[in-house]
Amino acid sequence: MAIKFLKFAKIYFIFTGILIILSVIALVMYGLNWGIEFVGGSVVQAKYISTAPTQESISELGLENFTLRLDQDNVITLRMPDVDQELKDKVNDFFYNSSLIDKDSISFESISPIIGGETKTKALRAIILSIIAIILYVAFVFRKVSRPIRSWQYGIATVIALIHDVLIPIGVFAYLGHFYNIEFSIPILTALLTIFGYSVNDTVVVFDRIRENLIRHKADDFKEIVDLSLNQTWIRSLNTSVTTLLVLFAIYFFGGISLNFFSLALIIGVIAGTYSSMFLASTLLVEWWYVKKS
Numbered sequence: 001m002a003i004k005f006l007k008f009a010k011i012y013f014i015f016t017g018i019l020i021i022l023s024v025i026a027l028v029m030y031g032l033n034w035g036i037e038f039v040g041g042s043v044v045q046a047k048y049i050s051t052a053p054t055q056e057s058i059s060e061l062g063l064e065n066f067t068l069r070l071d072q073d074n075v076i077t078l079r080m081p082d083v084d085q086e087l088k089d090k091v092n093d094f095f096y097n098s099s100l101i102d103k104d105s106i107s108f109e110s111i112s113p114i115i116g117g118e119t120k121t122k123a124l125r126a127i128i129l130s131i132i133a134i135i136l137y138v139a140f141v142f143r144k145v146s147r148p149i150r151s152w153q154y155g156i157a158t159v160i161a162l163i164h165d166v167l168i169p170i171g172v173f174a175y176l177g178h179f180y181n182i183e184f185s186i187p188i189l190t191a192l193l194t195i196f197g198y199s200v201n202d203t204v205v206v207f208d209r210i211r212e213n214l215i216r217h218k219a220d221d222f223k224e225i226v227d228l229s230l231n232q233t234w235i236r237s238l239n240t241s242v243t244t245l246l247v248l249f250a251i252y253f254f255g256g257i258s259l260n261f262f263s264l265a266l267i268i269g270v271i272a273g274t275y276s277s278m279f280l281a282s283t284l285l286v287e288w289w290y291v292k293k294s
Contacts, residue, residue, distance in 0.1 A: 023171025033177025040113030195269030
């Protein structure tokens with residue numbers, strides 16, 4: 001029995017709108033808690049023996065706006081903003097003189113604000129160039145599809161779905177950064193770029209089936225063709241997403257703290273990408289067709 005996916009188009013748009021509005025509110029109100037890779041700063045990492053140093057003991061050094069994180073492997077990670085050398089030396093001495101710390105495990109990494117700013121600029125540039133390349137690619141792949149909507153509209157629909165897929169996890173990390181001091185780091189950015197590729201693949205599969213059905217059913221209603229295409233591809237998309245999520249959840253729970261937020265960003269992105277390729281991108285094509293008809 002065929003499912004009438006497009007029957008619930010208004011619900012898809014309302015749900016998508018709510019998610020996007022919440023994400024935009026988070027970004028406007030809180031912004032992203034950029035990691036030191038983007039704004040500069042220092043990271044001290046070490047293994048503690050039995051009891052870890054506390055926030056209070058590190059605050060006594062005169063350090064402000066720092067984050068302290070512990071993981072299950074007895075590893076303590078201190079992230080602090082760019083400070084003068086005197087304060088860096090105090091932090092360094094604190095770790096080396098603490099009886100709670102394994103001295104051989106101490107590592108210190110520092111990034112200047114200039115390099116951090118360059119990294120942020122390059123990251124934004126990579127995202128923008130990726131979006132442009134995707135529009136051109138999809139428009140080229142579907143260049144011979146000229147009815148009932150233009151090939152470039154497939155590209156725009158793909159990018160709108162992509163923006164949705166990336167904006168949702170970014171919004172989540174804006175909330176996490178504000179309430180739980182989670183930093184937006186290079187691994188999270190890498191996850192977002194990975195979501196680009198995953199989501200495009202899922203969307204193109206649906207669009208490709210629409211193209212095939214347009215050739216086979218030339219006289220049929222476009223809405224019916226899109227519904228038919230979704231019925232033919234939704235099980236495949238769901239199976240792909242579920243198997244991917246099983247791996248990502250395994251990484252999240254058993255991969256260690258260094259991979260937690262990388263896998264979390266991918267989990268959110270994969271769920272958002274599966275939803276958008278099925279219920280957003282294809283629905284947009286039909287809405288544009290309605291506009292063209294009227």
